[in-house]
Each structure stands twice: as C-alpha cells, then as structure tokens.
C-alpha cells in the first residue's frame with residue numbers, strides 16, 4: 563500500500579476541510595524553516611515585537627538583514643505543496659486555508675480563500691498612521707539610502723531574514739514614515755505580538771464550519787496556529803497532519819503522515 567493511502571482516505575472522507583499550513587510548505591521553495599524535527603529552535607529565535615518597537619538599533623539590524631534576505635525571499639516561487647492545495651480548493655473541497663507563512667506563496671499558486679494569520683512580508687506599514695507601501699518599493703528606498711549593502715554576502719534565514727553579521731549596523735539608514743515620521747514595520751505579526759482579532763475569528767468560524775482539519779508543514783509550536791487544532795479536537799473533529807517530525811498536537815491527531823509535504827500531497831496533482 564502506498565504510504566499516503568490513509569491521507570487519501572482522510573481527504574475523501576471529509577469534503578469540507580480546514581487547512582492550516584506552516585513553514586514546512588515553503589522549504590521546497592527555498593525558504594528555510596525555524597525548527598528542527600523535535601520542534602526546537604534551529605537558530606536564534608526571531609526578533610520580538612517589543613525589541614523591534616523599543617530599540618532603533620534593533621530596527622536597523624532587522625532592516626539591514628532583511629534588505630539582503632529579500633533578494634532571495636522576494637523571488638521564491640510556489641512548489642508542489644502549494645499547487646496541490648490549490649487543486650483541493652479548485653475542486654471545492656476547502657472551507658478555508660489558513661497559513662502561518664508570510665510569503666504569499668499560496669496566493670501565487672492561485673489559492674483564492676487564504677487567511678494570512680501572521681500577515682505578509684510583501685507589505686510595509688506605519689505603526690503610527692494608515693500609511694502602507696509594497697515591500698518592493700520600500701526595498702528600492704532602502705537600497706538607495708544604503709548603497710552597497712544589498713550585495714553583501716549572507717546565508718538565507720527564515721522569514722526573509724539573512725545571516726548578515728555586519729560590524730556597523732549603526733551606519734544603516736532606516737527611513738521614518740513619510741506621512742507622520744512614525745516607525746515602519748513589515749506587515750507581519752512578530753513574536754510577542756498578537757494576531758489581529760478579526761483574523762482569528764474568521765479562521766475559527768471556518769474551522770467550526772469544516773468537518774475536519776488538515777495541518778500541512780507545521781510543528782504547531784506557536785499558539786496562534788495550535789489553538790485551531792486544539793479547538794477542533796475539543797469539538798470532536800478529526801485532525802490529520804503532514805509534518806516531518808514532532809508537532810505540539812501529536813496527542814490530538816487522528817492521522818499523522820511523516821513525509822515531506824510535496825511528496826505526501828503529490829496524489830492530488832496526479
């Protein structure tokens with residue numbers, strides 16, 4: 563029997579799926595993830611909201627690394643996992659897809675109903691007023707203000723970050739909001755920051771309307787994603803997960819598929 567036969571049966575048996583995706587979906591697109599097979603940090607945990615908002619030096623370091631990381635992140639393309647999940651939606655089998663990823667790759671694969679739980683890295687917003695800008699334009703501005711930085715060598719890191727260890731982040735120029743002088747921040751939910759309430763409610767309503775939950779490529783270590791699985795299990799809804807390694811919800815799962823996401827979902831594209 564093929565390893566994914568139980569997953570085929572799970573999907574066939576539940577025609578209205580609530581799908582929750584995480585970093586494991588995007589690793590095949592060349593975007594690294596944060597956690598190892600045990601769900602522990604592989605690297606230094608990401609910058610917190612409090613540090614970003616509280617310290618100018620942290621913001622300079624963040625944007626300098628991000629300027630370099632965007633070269634790669636901004637060019638990422640959807641992979642087989644994104645295409646397989648788009649196929650499920652096209653077949654009318656998805657109640658909603660909720661992603662913890664900030665890369666917009668589900669939408670690039672043609673997925674229509676997506677909640678970006680943690681926001682999108684391709685938008686920049688002001689924390690003091692309603693000013694917003696596409697990241698591509700902000701990238702050009704950062705590049706103009708910081709000549710030479712964007713070509714520095716660095717290894718790609720998760721969420722459009724790069725392992726850049728420049729000695730002089732203090733020389734890096736981050737422009738203030740052109741409308742109010744406020745702090746500019748990527749439109750993503752940082753660690754230590756709450757997911758906007760309406761986003762959580764929209765996702766929770768879809769979970770309640772669905773007849774099962776499918777987790778794809780997430781260790782569910784972050785509560786913002788775990789809460790949907792926890793609520794589904796409490797409501798008696800079946801939960802399946804495709805993930806290499808441990809997830810926080812392992813005791814709640816009806817089916818666990820420990821395979822790379824694209825391989826486990828390939829049957830949807832056959």
Ligand SMILES: [Zn+2]
Nearest residue numbers: 688691739742
């Ligand atoms: Zn502003």
